[in-house]
Amino acid sequence: VILAGGSGTRLWPASRRARPKQLLPLAPGGESLLGAAVRRARVVPGVADAGGAARVVIVTAAAQVAATRAAVPGVHLITEPMGRNTAAAIGLAAAQLAATDPGAVLAILPADQHIADEPALAAALARGLAVVEARDGIGTIGIAPTRAEPGFGYLEVARAELGEVADVLRFAEKPDRATAERYVASGRFLWNAGMFLASARRILAELATHAPAIAAGVAEIVAGRASAADIYAQLPAISFDHAVMERAAQVFTIPAAIGWDDVGSWSALPAVRGADAAGNTIAGPAVVLRGGGNVVVSDDDTLIAVVGLDDVVVVKSGNAVLVIRRDAAQEVRDVVDELTRAGLTDYL
Amino acid sequence: VILAGGSGTRLWPASRRARPKQLLPLAPGGESLLGAAVRRARVVPGVADAGGAARVVIVTAAAQVAATRAAVPGVHLITEPMGRNTAAAIGLAAAQLAATDPGAVLAILPADQHIADEPALAAALARGLAVVEARDGIGTIGIAPTRAEPGFGYLEVARAELGEVADVLRFAEKPDRATAERYVASGRFLWNAGMFLASARRILAELATHAPAIAAGVAEIVAGRASAADIYAQLPAISFDHAVMERAAQVFTIPAAIGWDDVGSWSALPAVRGADAAGNTIAGPAVVLRGGGNVVVSDDDTLIAVVGLDDVVVVKSGNAVLVIRRDAAQEVRDVVDELTRAGLTDYL
Numbered sequence: 001v002i003l004a005g006g007s008g009t010r011l012w013p014a015s016r017r018a019r020p021k022q023l024l025p026l027a028p029g030g031e032s033l034l035g036a037a038v039r040r041a042r043v044v045p046g047v048a049d050a051g052g053a054a055r056v057v058i059v060t061a062a063a064q065v066a067a068t069r070a071a072v073p074g075v076h077l078i079t080e081p082m083g084r085n086t087a088a089a090i091g092l093a094a095a096q097l098a099a100t101d102p103g104a105v106l107a108i109l110p111a112d113q114h115i116a117d118e119p120a121l122a123a124a125l126a127r128g129l130a131v132v133e134a135r136d137g138i139g140t141i142g143i144a145p146t147r148a149e150p151g152f153g154y155l156e157v158a159r160a161e162l163g164e165v166a167d168v169l170r171f172a173e174k175p176d177r178a179t180a181e182r183y184v185a186s187g188r189f190l191w192n193a194g195m196f197l198a199s200a201r202r203i204l205a206e207l208a209t210h211a212p213a214i215a216a217g218v219a220e221i222v223a224g225r226a227s228a229a230d231i232y233a234q235l236p237a238i239s240f241d242h243a244v245m246e247r248a249a250q251v252f253t254i255p256a257a258i259g260w261d262d263v264g265s266w267s268a269l270p271a272v273r274g275a276d277a278a279g280n281t282i283a284g285p286a287v288v289l290r291g292g293g294n295v296v297v298s299d300d301d302t303l304i305a306v307v308g309l310d311d312v313v314v315v316k317s318g319n320a321v322l323v324i325r326r327d328a329a330q331e332v333r334d335v336v337d338e339l340t341r342a343g344l345t346d347y348l
Numbered sequence: 349v350i351l352a353g354g355s356g357t358r359l360w361p362a363s364r365r366a367r368p369k370q371l372l373p374l375a376p377g378g379e380s381l382l383g384a385a386v387r388r389a390r391v392v393p394g395v396a397d398a399g400g401a402a403r404v405v406i407v408t409a410a411a412q413v414a415a416t417r418a419a420v421p422g423v424h425l426i427t428e429p430m431g432r433n434t435a436a437a438i439g440l441a442a443a444q445l446a447a448t449d450p451g452a453v454l455a456i457l458p459a460d461q462h463i464a465d466e467p468a469l470a471a472a473l474a475r476g477l478a479v480v481e482a483r484d485g486i487g488t489i490g491i492a493p494t495r496a497e498p499g500f501g502y503l504e505v506a507r508a509e510l511g512e513v514a515d516v517l518r519f520a521e522k523p524d525r526a527t528a529e530r531y532v533a534s535g536r537f538l539w540n541a542g543m544f545l546a547s548a549r550r551i552l553a554e555l556a557t558h559a560p561a562i563a564a565g566v567a568e569i570v571a572g573r574a575s576a577a578d579i580y581a582q583l584p585a586i587s588f589d590h591a592v593m594e595r596a597a598q599v600f601t602i603p604a605a606i607g608w609d610d611v612g613s614w615s616a617l618p619a620v621r622g623a624d625a626a627g628n629t630i631a632g633p634a635v636v637l638r639g640g641g642n643v644v645v646s647d648d649d650t651l652i653a654v655v656g657l658d659d660v661v662v663v664k665s666g667n668a669v670l671v672i673r674r675d676a677a678q679e680v681r682d683v684v685d686e687l688t689r690a691g692l693t694d695y696l
Contacts, residue, residue: 013651013653287686287687287690289679289682289683289686298669301667301694302667302668302669303667303669303695304669304671305361305669305670305671305680305683306671307670307672307673307676307679307680307682307683308672308673308676308679309671312657312671314669316669319649319650319651320652320653321646321650321651321652321653321662321664322653322655323652323653323660323662324653324654324655324656324657325655325656325657328655328656331637331638331655331656332653334637335635335637335653335655338635338637339635339651342635344633347651
């Protein structure tokens, strides 16, 4: 189950209302992040059904169905009437899949991640799905951290051994830098990459306990007793981490080193695309003189020239240009907010 | 006589081979620099002839004739076969105008300057032209400096009194910053704005003395004895300042305070267009958040968003985007050189 409902305002101006970030050709070779996610999902052991067809499902928002279908044809779509964060999206998928296959076991994967070592991911997922099958567990893939990153959520375990099941002792959201450094030095903390493993039944049971409004709402939608949009609009917009994972008993994790990175903002692009000798990550026609650490992206034939600047992000996409300090790349959201406030919808 | 032969690579990407900087709508209200220059020239006392028609002449390069004619219809054009710097351009104009009006008196004006106080310019030109008429003088308008600017040429006089004729004691090209500060503090130095006043006959006589190849070449062209292009291509490419003004005897200047600025690079745009409360100079659709001292120009409907940066220049024009530190705005030339070297002519 691939979650592809986000809009990705932090990747504006490439991401727009009509073209969310998972459909952008940001992966190496110009592949979309969603396309890469589907390709990776198809090779997870157990994903092929008895007939050999892949059982990959994408959950996406109604506004993105057409673009998503065009980008990854032939994949089954579950449509959210509107975005309501991951707890509702996962609940909807679990309820719909359980209705046709009560024993369904799910690997729930984000659409907007970069995985450098795909076989290692497949192995970790296979190991985790075996734990789900064996004891109806609920778990996650825990990424062995490669840097002290304050922007991520962390999982604490007693001992992190790659590929070996560990109990999650604690979820720790976005620590400060010093704490993140302590976490990484301890060897007992893993990045929470938002990849969840559980049976559909277990997910629905956990939601019934910890987020009953969501459990009841998605059951009603699947039963067809009322307008899906009316019900879904009332559901609390809360993440699956907060709603379930942080509260469930005996959550497990599979520590994994898979070359993972979140592709959440332009500052992450160098991790995905690499950098040249001067430390610049360039996609599209560009000239960079006397500067390093820049991220320069043009998605058409517009040439971008950057002179004498370090650590800036410059993106030209469609009818907009973004110029921002690389370490402030999260603040692109403020531009989107400002354009929304000003009613400049042509740029959204 | 308006000199409009330059290409203005420092204003790339707005200036291109086919659209030199004097045709860009950089003046307030979207007027082109050349359009503003012609408008100012028409009101100089003495420019109207007996019938009331303006005697304004533009010297431009053959490659720019069509665009120039379209931008300022109805103005007489003198065509240089190719750019050969200002000594040849002024020589060509003097020779052509002397052929039809041996007593012609010329005010030679650059196309790419900004003048905030246009009546003051007209008064200074009238005063200078009267000196030319009275004693066949050769002179220039000397701008009372408003800052210690190392990028300009200076004129030294014994005493600078606004509107009063002074003899130029010395030409001083681009001083270092400390010297420029000393110049300005002394009150005896003026900016050389490249505005020359003399009769056509005097100009040709000075060229015959100090740059005889140019004098002979333009005489041959006007006599029609050989291909203008062949002759012109052989002329030395030298500035009128170096060839004539620095060598002529008894050059005069009219000290003037006219709100003058050279529009030579993007860093000059704030002087021409002003800045908003945050110190940003913005032309075209833009959002600037948390930053000041920026120059942001978009010449179509492309929106430019700048976040968290100070003192950068961002220009989107046609199929190119420029991002450069404001204090390095001269280095745009290096981009043009790089594009030329790489054969990327679509961007030139």
